[in-house]
Amino acid sequence: MCQRPSEPVTAGAPFGAGPGPAAMGQPITSAPAQGSRQDLIERVRAIASTFPNPNLFALMRVLESE
Numbered sequence: 001m002c003q004r005p006s007e008p009v010t011a012g013a014p015f016g017a018g019p020g021p022a023a024m025g026q027p028i029t030s031a032p033a034q035g036s037r038q039d040l041i042e043r044v045r046a047i048a049s050t051f052p053n054p055n056l057f058a059l060m061r062v063l064e065s066e
Helices: 037-050 054-065
Strands: none
Touching: 037 054
């Protein structure tokens, strides 16, 4: 059930409509998240197994082939 139907889904994100991270009490950093390539692959794999999607599977193929 949606608790805030008029709030954009991007509220709290550093992009899109709605308040940004500062309004949500999150620190603002310009540096990208850091981690190993293998960590990225494992995270995408976990997301794809939870939310099967052809685009995620295509991303997995690209990440695993490089």
